[in-house]
Structure formats: structure tokens, C-alpha cells
Amino acid sequence: MDSSTLLGLTMLAYLLSTAFHAGQLVFRSKGAGLVGLFLAVLGLLIQTAGIGLRWTESYAMGIGHAPLTNMYESLVFFAWCTTLFYVLIDFKYKARVLGMFTMPLSFIAMAYASFSGHISADIKPLLPALQSNWLIAHVVTCFIGYGAFAVAAALGVMYLVKLSSQSGGTNTYTESALPALTELDDLTHKTIVFGFMWLSAGIITGAIWANEAWGTYWSWDAKETWSLITWFLYAITLHVRFTIGWTGKRIAWLAIFGFFAVLFTYFGVNYLLAGLHSYGTPG
Amino acid sequence: MSNARSNPIVAFFASVQLALFLLFILAATSIIGTIIPQNQPSHFYIEKYGEQAARFMGILDFTDMYSSWWFLALLLLFVINLIVCSLKRIPQVLKLIRKDNLKIQPDRLQNMHFSHSVSYDEQTTPQQIDSFLRNNGWKPEQRVFKNGILFFSEKGAWTRFGVYVVHLSILIILTGAVLGSSMFANKVLHRPDFAFKGSMAIPETQKNNRVFPFGKQTPIPLGFTVRCNSFSIDYYANGMPKTYLSQVTIFENGKPVPTMEDIAIKVNKPLKYKGVTLYQSSYQPFQDFLVTVKKQGDNDQPTLQKQAVIAPAKQQKWQEADVSFGILNREISRNITQRIKVWFSDNQGKPSIFWVAAGQEASIERPTGTYTFTAKQLYATVFQVTKDPGVWLVYLGCGLMLLGLYIAFFTSHKKIFAYLNMEDQGCTLLLAGNTNKNKVGFEKTFQALVDASDELHH
Ligand code: HEM
Numbered sequence: 176m177d178s179s180t181l182l183g184l185t186m187l188a189y190l191l192s193t194a195f196h197a198g199q200l201v202f203r204s205k206g207a208g209l210v211g212l213f214l215a216v217l218g219l220l221i222q223t224a225g226i227g228l229r230w231t232e233s234y235a236m237g238i239g240h241a242p243l244t245n246m247y248e249s250l251v252f253f254a255w256c257t258t259l260f261y262v263l264i265d266f267k268y269k270a271r272v273l274g275m276f277t278m279p280l281s282f283i284a285m286a287y288a289s290f291s292g293h294i295s296a297d298i299k300p301l302l303p304a305l306q307s308n309w310l311i312a313h314v315v316t317c318f319i320g321y322g323a324f325a326v327a328a329a330l331g332v333m334y335l336v337k338l339s340s341q342s343g344g345t346n347t348y349t350e351s352a353l354p355a356l357t358e359l360d361d362l363t364h365k366t367i368v369f370g371f372m373w374l375s376a377g378i379i380t381g382a383i384w385a386n387e388a389w390g391t392y393w394s395w396d397a398k399e400t401w402s403l404i405t406w407f408l409y410a411i412t413l414h415v416r417f418t419i420g421w422t423g424k425r426i427a428w429l430a431i432f433g434f435f436a437v438l439f440t441y442f443g444v445n446y447l448l449a450g451l452h453s454y455g456t457p458g
Numbered sequence: 459m460s461n462a463r464s465n466p467i468v469a470f471f472a473s474v475q476l477a478l479f480l481l482f483i484l485a486a487t488s489i490i491g492t493i494i495p496q497n498q499p500s501h502f503y504i505e506k507y508g509e510q511a512a513r514f515m516g517i518l519d520f521t522d523m524y525s526s527w528w529f530l531a532l533l534l535l536f537v538i539n540l541i542v543c544s545l546k547r548i549p550q551v552l553k554l555i556r557k558d559n560l561k562i563q564p565d566r567l568q569n570m571h572f573s574h575s576v577s578y579d580e581q582t583t584p585q586q587i588d589s590f591l592r593n594n595g596w597k598p599e600q601r602v603f604k605n606g607i608l609f610f611s612e613k614g615a616w617t618r619f620g621v622y623v624v625h626l627s628i629l630i631i632l633t634g635a636v637l638g639s640s641m642f643a644n645k646v647l648h649r650p651d652f653a654f655k656g657s658m659a660i661p662e663t664q665k666n667n668r669v670f671p672f673g674k675q676t677p678i679p680l681g682f683t684v685r686c687n688s689f690s691i692d693y694y695a696n697g698m699p700k701t702y703l704s705q706v707t708i709f710e711n712g713k714p715v716p717t718m719e720d721i722a723i724k725v726n727k728p729l730k731y732k733g734v735t736l737y738q739s740s741y742q743p744f745q746d747f748l749v750t751v752k753k754q755g756d757n758d759q760p761t762l763q764k765q766a767v768i769a770p771a772k773q774q775k776w777q778e779a780d781v782s783f784g785i786l787n788r789e790i791s792r793n794i795t796q797r798i799k800v801w802f803s804d805n806q807g808k809p810s811i812f813w814v815a816a817g818q819e820a821s822i823e824r825p826t827g828t829y830t831f832t833a834k835q836l837y838a839t840v841f842q843v844t845k846d847p848g849v850w851l852v853y854l855g856c857g858l859m860l861l862g863l864y865i866a867f868f869t870s871h872k873k874i875f876a877y878l879n880m881e882d883q884g885c886t887l888l889l890a891g892n893t894n895k896n897k898v899g900f901e902k903t904f905q906a907l908v909d910a911s912d913e914l915h916h
Contacts, residue, residue, distance in 0.1 A: 238694065300694040303702055303725035303738075368867045375863055379856040388726050390655065390737040390844035392852060393635070395524045397492040407485035411478055418474040444492070 178232055179296060181225030182251060186285035188218030189254070193282050196275040200352065208271045212262070215274060218281075219258050226251065229298065238300035243314040246445070247296045250288035252314070253441075254281040256322025260366075264326065268362060272352050276329035293446075309384035317377030317402075321437055323370030324409075328434035330363040331427035338424060360423050363430050364416060371409045378402050401440040408433045471542040480536045487532070491523045497673075525641065537632060544625045551618050559610045560601040564877040567890035571897070572904045576911055579884040587878050587887070590914060594907055596874050606879040613872045618894070620865030627859035634851025640671060651678050654845050657739065660686040661838040662748055663767065665709065669843040680734060680843070683709040687720055689741055689839040690817075691794070701725075702738050704839040723841070733845055740840035743794070745770060747833045753779045754828040767836055773801075780805065780826070785833060789813075795835040802831060870895035874907065887911060 195211035198204060229242040242248045261277040264270055288294055333353055340350040353359070381399070386392035393399060412429040415421040421429075470476065494515065495502070503512035503521060519526030567573060584600065584607045591598045596611035636642050643652035656671035656678065665685040668677035685707045692701040702725055708718035723729045728737045746769050755761040768774045773784040787799035795816045803809035806825040814820040817834040870893050877888040889908060893900040 300696065300698055300700065303699060307726040372860075372863050372867060376860055379860065382856070383853070386849065387728065388737070389739065390728065390735055390842045390846075392849065395491060395496065400488050400492045404485045404488050407481050407488075411481050411485075414474060414478055414481070419478075 176228075178225045178229035181221050181228060182285070183289070185218045185222040185225060185254075186282065186289060188214050188221060189258070189278055189282040189285055192218060192274065193278040196272070196278055199272070200275060203352075208274070211274050211278065212265055212271060215258055215262055215278060215281075219255070219262060222251070222255050222258070226255065233298045236298060238298070240301050240306075241311050242298075243311055244301060244305055245299065246294050247288050249314060249318065250284045250294070252318050253321055253325075254284040254288075256318050257281050257284070257325045260322050260326045261329075264362070264366075268354070268358070270354050270358075270362065272333065272354075273326070273329060276332050277326055280325050280329070304388050307384055307387060309380055309387055313377060313380040313384050316373050316380050320370045320373035320377050321441065323366050323373060324430075324434050324437045327363050327366040327370060327430040330359055330366060331430035331434075334359045334363065334427035335424065338427075356423065360426060363426055367409060367412060367426075367430060367433070371406075371413065374402070374406055374409065378406060397444045398440065401436070401444050405433065405436040405440050408436050468542060468546070471538055472546045473539075474543065477536075477539050477543065480532065480539060484532055484536065487523070487529065490520055494520050494523075496524070497522050533632070537629065540625050540628060544622050548619075548622060551622075555615045555618065559612065559873065559875075560599060560608055562608070562875075564603055564606065564608055564879075564888070567875050567877055567888055570875070570890040571892045572901065573888065573890040574904075574908045574911075575886055575888040576908075577884060577886045578914070581880070582878060582885050582887065582914060584878060586914065587876055590911065591874070591876060594910055596907075598874075598876070603877075606877055606885075609876040609878070611874045614869055615871055617865050617869040617871055620862050620867075620869065623862030624859055624866055625862075627855045627857075627862055630855035630858060631852050632855075634848035634853075634855060636848065637851060638846035638848030650676075651681075651845070653847055654678055654843075656843050657840055658684070658736075658843050659742065659838045659840045660684060660706075661744065662686050662689055662836055663765065682715075682732065684736070684841075685709060686839050689837040690834075691741070702741065704738055704841075706736070723839075733847065735844045735846075737842040737844065738839070739842040742838040742840065744836040744838065746836040747785055747795075747798070748836045749774070749783070749785075750832045751776060751779075751781070751783060752830045753781075754830070756827070779829075781824075781829070783831065786811070798833050800831060800833065802829070804829075870900070872900055872903070874904075887914070 192211045192214035195207045195214060199208035199211060226242055229248075230239075233239045233242065243252055257277055258281045261273055261281075264273055289296065334356065337350060337353040337356055337359065340353075341356075354362075378399075381402070382392040385394070385399075408429070412426065412433060415429070416426060498521065500512070500516070500521075503515055506512075507515065515521050519528065523529055568575075587607070587609055588598060588600065591609060591611060596613075598609040598611040600607055600609045638653050640650070640654050643654065644650055650671065654669065654671045656669040656674075658666055658669045660666045663686070665683050667680050667683040669680060670677050687705040687707055689702075689704045691699055692703065694700045704723045705720050706723060706729065707720055708715045708731055718731060721729055723736055723738050725738045728735050730736075746767050748765070748767055750763065750765050752764075753762040762779050764776050764778070766774055766776075768785065770785050770788065773782055775782050781802065781804045783800065783802045785798055786801050788795045789797040797813050797815055799811070799813050800820065801809055801811050802822055802824075804824045804826045810822050810824065812820065812822075814831070814833070817832065820831045822829040822831055872893045873891055875888075875890040877890075879886040879888065889904075889911060891900065891904050891907075
């Protein structure tokens with residue numbers, strides 16, 4: 176069995192997990208949610224094996240490197256981080272419905288990696304500039320942060336859904352299945368804090384890598400600048416909460432808004448703006 | 459913030475609203491430079507955006523916005539805001555930390571976020587409470603009150619400074635950035651060699667001791683000389699470049715520096731020497747060839763060697779060994795010379811003519827002896843040369859930032875109070891506690907303490 180088969184199975188597991196999570200709300204069935212969680216865990220295990228296998232495959236090809244060096248691999252890793260994050264939160268805080276909001280993201284990332292015409296799944300050797308342990312540290316830290324921000328945005332959406340279903344007056348299943356507003360608010364904040372820490376580490380390791388490779392730790396290239404913009408947005412989010420006491424709906428919107436900045440940093444810069452970063456180059 | 463006696467200017471610069479505004483404006487304006495290409499020649503903007511728009515962009519410095527006066531002014535304002543705000547709050551935090559926590563009305567402890575009281579029929583001595591708290595990891599201070607004794611212990615009081623470590627780290631990073639910028643070296647210190655970024659090209663076998671700063675015409679002397687001994691490119695099987703490798707030797711006062719002979723410089727593996735860093739950044743192929751010829755020695759003759767740079771289709775004479783050689787033709791693919799057709803003569807009989815792969819040694823048997831011949835395309839290696847005396851501060855600041863974020867987010871200040879109220883029959887122990895963060899985690903700690911207090915009399 177090769178890694179692409181395993182990653183294909185992962186995509187299937189994430190699709191089914193999404194479907195069962197949706198079924199949980201549509202058919203008001205706790206059992207469906209449990210199956211959704213099970214599928215997410217199963218997918219995560221298969222994906223972990225798939226990533227590991229891809230790593231060994233690259234060594235078998237004589238061009239060994241960690242599978243974190245192009246758009247395809249980064250998307251796979253993003254899906255892995257997001258799913259892991261969801262599963263951990265589910266175990267710790269019993270927030271199963273979260274899967275309804277995060278598993279689609281994991282599935283879309285896997286599907287986009289596999290089917291987009293822009294993205295090649297081939298294992299390619301590393302260009303000289305990418306042969307650095309700082310690159311690995313950079314990708315890992317950034318994507319743990321991105322995974323956390325994805326989950327924070329999902330929690331923000333849950334907050335808004337819960338809020339609107341509450342104000343709707345009728346006691347719907349959706350409303351009762353979602354955790355309490357204060358709990359969602361608290362989780363959103365915690366997740367943003369966690370993501371902020373990792374995004375900071377991601378920007379720092381990226382700067383060190385750039386300095387080792389090119390002799391400039393900051394060159395205001397589009398990707399760098401957008402990561403800084405994203406960092407500013409989350410810094411604003413932390414400060415409005417901590418210093419002027421914003422909570423609830425506003426933080427939920429900021430979590431969603433911040434994630435759009437993450438997405439733009441990740442994709443928008445590659446496809447819409449020109450920059451140094453190699454992920455965007457087709458092929 | 460609530461400090462009423464401060465003057466309005468200080469209040470303005472200390473305000474969090476200003477900080478939020480500045481963070482937002484910095485984020486929003488930064489977008490401009492990611493949409494408009496930066497630092498292009500002026501005709502680029504005229505062609506792309508038209509005369510009118512290009513002039514407008516020029517006036518507002520949109521074409522080099524991150525070093526424009528208004529962007530730097532925003533950053534400066536941000537820095538002042540950060541300093542004033544933090545300076546104003548640090549004394550308050552210090553006051554909080556130094557506060558005498560035992561100066562409290564014991565009956566108000568019940569209002570704390572966590573509190574629990576137990577009564578015992580027997581008397582309990584203060585020593586028992588003291589060792590009970592110590593056994594559970596709290597080192598208490600105590601004070602005697604009218605009816606009882608109050609114990610207090612805290613952990614992580616200094617974690618309140620985490621936020622200020624983060625704020626300070628930002629200032630340190632920006633200081634490092636200023637110190638390492640060529641703008642500061644040129645305009646403030648008037649010493650361009652204090653900090654610079656530039657490039658330096660060195661053809662193989664040659665030396666260079668000057669660097670041309672980016673965007674400037676006057677070179678900066680390095681203070682030492684770099685010789686490029688060789689440059690080579692290694693490829694993967696699919697044709698992608700694998701390694702760009704320069705071997706260099708550093709010279710001072712005309713002599714090679716002993717520890718700096720034949721040092722490898724690769725992408726991601728720069729060479730640091732005397733505060734200057736050389737990065738492999740590019741290369742230029744030449745038409746010429748770098749040729750090495752050796753004449754194998756025998757019993758009474760030593761081996762002779764000659765290295766020469768020769769142009770294609772030019773003949774070269776080597777007096778010492780009395781031979782001539784030249785390159786007749788070459789085979790190029792992927793822009794690189796792959797094979798070379800060599801002409802070699804020792805003036806005895808017909809000259810040798812043969813193909814050899816670039817960079818590979820060919821052995822030639824001639825009436826006058828055995829020769830080896832190697833030819834490779836001549837390259838110039840191109841280094842980015844950086845002198846950045848501020849980078850250590852930037853790295854220090856980055857480390858501090860992560861440390862500060864960790865402290866600010868994941869550590870907390872925890873307080874525990876225990877009030878032992880002596881009564882005629884037995885006593886009452888009131889446990890109370892609070893934390894500024896992670897109430898859930900603290901609840902477990904507190905509950906464990908409460909559970910342990912049950913054991914006091916068993
Ligand atoms: C991008 C720049 C900044 C970063 C990364 C940053 C980071 C932080 C962090 C991590 C916290 C702790 C928040 C929490 O515990 O949830 C904080 C708090 C705070 N920051 Fe900043 N900050 C920045 C800029 C500023 C500026 C310019 C000001 C100036 C007014 C400021 C004022 C404050 C204040 C007043 C607090 C609350 C402190 C307290 O009451 O304990 N920050 N900041």
C-alpha cells in the first residue's frame with residue numbers, strides 16, 4: 176500500500192465523518208455524532224500512517240525529506256492539525272457538534288490537495304533553498320496555528336448559530352446540541368490564544384529560516400506581510416477582549432474574520448499576489 | 459488607565475484605544491505594499507498604472523511604503539504607545555505584587571471565588587495548619603488576628619509580568635531592526651560599513667574585497683578579501699538543482715587566514731566572518747574554461763601542474779612542460795556545458811583530439827609522458843553579503859516574545875488563604891483561594907486542598 180492510497184482513504188473518512196456529523200443535527204441522533212467522531216479518529220490514524228509512509232517513500236527515492244515542503248503536503252498537514260484539534264477538544268470538552276463545523280474544512284483541504292489542477296501530489300526533490308530544518312519548524316508551527324484558527328472560526332460559527340437559534344425562541348435540537356454560549360466563548364478565546372502562540376512561533380521560525388537562506392529575516396514580501404497582518408488582527412482580538420472586555424458575538428466574528436486573513440495568507444497570496452514563497456508555483 | 463492625575467498627553471499615548479487603532483491602521487496600510495509591487499523603476503509604474511496614478515503613488519511613497527516617512531511614523535507612534543502604556547502600568551503591577559495580602563478582614567474570605575470551611579471538635583494548632591499547607595505545596599506566611607490566625611500563600615505572582623515581557627520583546631526586536639538597517643548606518647551614523655546588504659560576484663580562482671550595497675553605486679570595502687576557489691552545481695536525476703556550492707578562502711593582508719581556507723558556502727549554509735555573512739545567492743556562467751593540466755612525474759622529475767582560464771577556440775601554451783592545448787568544441791544542454799572537445803599537443807607527432815565530460819579528468823599518453831587534463835566551465839559565484847549588527851537583538855526579542863506569550867497565556871497567579879478560627883469547642887478552618895486565569899485548573903487544585911483538609915483530624 177502506498178501513501179496516496181492511505182491519504183485517499185483519509186479523505187473518504189473525513190467526508191463520511193462530515194456526513195455523520197451533519198446527520199447528528201438533521202436526524203437528532205447522538206449515535207450519528209459518535210460515528211462521526213469515530214470516523215474522524217479513524218481518518219486521523221490513517222492519515223498519520225499516510226504522512227509517515229510518504230516520508231519513508233521520499234527516502235526510498237533517494238530524496239528524503241519531511242513531507243512538509245509543498246502546497247500538497249501543507250494542505251494534508253493542515254487537515255491533520257485541524258482534525259487532531261477537533262478530536263482533542265471533543266475528548267476534553269465534549270463539544271461533539273464542533274465536528275460538524277471543522278470536519279468539512281479537513282475534508283475540503285484533502286479534496287482540494289488531491290483534485291486541484293494547480294497542485295501536484297508527486298514527491299519532488301528539494302530545491303537548495305528549502306533544504307533547512309528551519310523550514311520544517313516553520314511549516315509545523317504555522318500549521319498548528321492555522322489548525323487552531325480554523326477551529327476557533329468553527330467555534331465562532333457555532334456561537335453565532337446558537338445565538339440565532341436561541342433568539343429564534345423555539346427550542347430546536349441544534350440549540351440543545353450546542354454547548355452553552357459562555358462555554359463556546361471561552362473555548363474560542365482559548366483556541367485563539369493557542370493559535371496566536373503558534374503563529375508567533377511560525378513567523379519567528381520563518382524569519383530565522385529566511386535569514387539563514389538569504390541573509391534577510393524580513394523583506395516585506397507579500398506572504399510575510401500578510402502573516403503579519405493576520406498576527407495584528409489576532410493581537411487586536413486579544414486586546415479588545417482583555418482590555419475593553421469584548422466577548423461573545425464580537426469575538427465570534429473576529430475569530431471568523433481572522434480565519435479569512437489566515438486563508439488569504441495561505442492561498443490568496445499565492446494565487447493573487449506575487450511573492451518569494453515557493454508553495455504557489457504550479458507543479 | 460484610571461489614573462486621573464496624569465496629563466492628557468500621557469493619557470493619550472497610554473490609551474489602549476490608540477493601540478487598537480494603530481494595530482488596525484498598520485494592518486490595513488500594510489496591504490498596500492502587497493498589492494503594489496515595491497521598489498520598481500519609475501517607468502514600471504507609469505506603464506502599469508498610468509502617468510497620473512504613478513505620480514500619486516510616488517507622492518505617497520506607495521512604491522516603497524515600508525520605509526516611507528508615514529509608515530515609519532506610524533511605527534514610531536506605536537512604539538511610544540507601547541512604552542508609555544507599559545511604563546504606566548508596571549508600577550501598578552508592582553504594587554499588586556508587593557501588596558500585603560495578610561491585611562484583609564478574615565470574614566471577607568468567604569466572598570472569594572473559591573472558599574470552603576470545615577469545623578473540628580478538637581483544637582488544631584497553627585503548626586498543624588502550617589505543615590498541612592506546606593505538605594500540599596504552599597509555603598505560607600501567617601499573622602495573628604483577634605480570634606484566629608490567617609495563613610497566606612501564593613504562586614506565580616510574577617507571571618503578571620508576562621504581558622510586559624511580550625511588549626518589551628517587541629521593542630527589542632524593533633531596536634535590533636533599526637540597528638541592523640542600512641538606513642540607520644547611512645543617515646544617522648554616516649558609516650555605511652556599519653550595516654549593509656549587498657552583493658558580490660567573484661569569478662572562480664579570483665579575489666574580491668568589496669561589496670556593492672543594493673541600490674547604490676559606491677562599493678563598501680569588506681576589510682578582508684575573499685577568493686572563490688571553485689563553484690559547482692549538483693543536479694538531481696530529474697534535472698532540478700540540488701546544491702550550489704562555493705569553496706572560498708579568506709585572505710587578510712595578502713595571506714590566507716588559517717581557519718578560513720577552502721570553506722564551503724551553500725544555500726542555507728552561509729559563512730560568517732568578522733560580523734559579515736556571505737550567502738550563496740546566485741551565479742554567472744562564463745564562456746571560458748578553467749583548465750587543469752598535470753604532467754605525471756617519474757623517478758627524477760616531479761609532477762608539474764598548471765591551472766589556466768582559457769577561452770574556447772584559443773590555444774594555450776604551457777612553457778614549463780612544453781605543451782599546448784585548447785578547446786575546439788563543446789556540447790551544451792540545460793544551459794550548461796556537458797562535454798568538451800580537447801586538442802592537446804606536446805609538439806611530438808600528431809596532437810591528441812578527444813571528447814571529455816566537463817569537470818572529468820582525462821588521461822593522455824604522449825611520447826613525452828603521461829598527462830592528465832581537466833576542464834570545466836568557468837563560473838562566477840554571487841554572494842549576498844550582509845552585515846547586520848542588530849540581528850542578535852532581533853533573535854533575543856523573538857525568544858523573549860515566545861517566553862512572554864507562554865507566561866502571559868499559560869501561567870497564572872494563584873492565591874490560597876487559610877483562616878484558623880479558634881473557638882471554645884474545637885475550631886473552624888476556612889480555606890479560600892483565587893486565581894487570575896485558568897479557573898478550571900485551579901478548581902481542581904483547590905478541591906484537592908479541601909479534600910486533604912478532611913484528613914487533618916484522622
Ligand atoms: C503587536 C503588538 C502587541 C502584542 C503582540 C501584544 C501582546 C499582548 C498580550 C499577549 C497581552 C496579554 C493578553 C492576555 O493575557 O489575554 C497583552 C495585554 C495588554 N496589552 Fe498588548 N500587545 C501588543 C501591543 C500593545 C500596545 C501597542 C499596547 C499599548 C497601549 C498594548 C497594551 C496592552 C495592555 C494594556 C494589556 C493588558 C495588560 C494587563 O492589564 O494585564 N499592547 N498584550
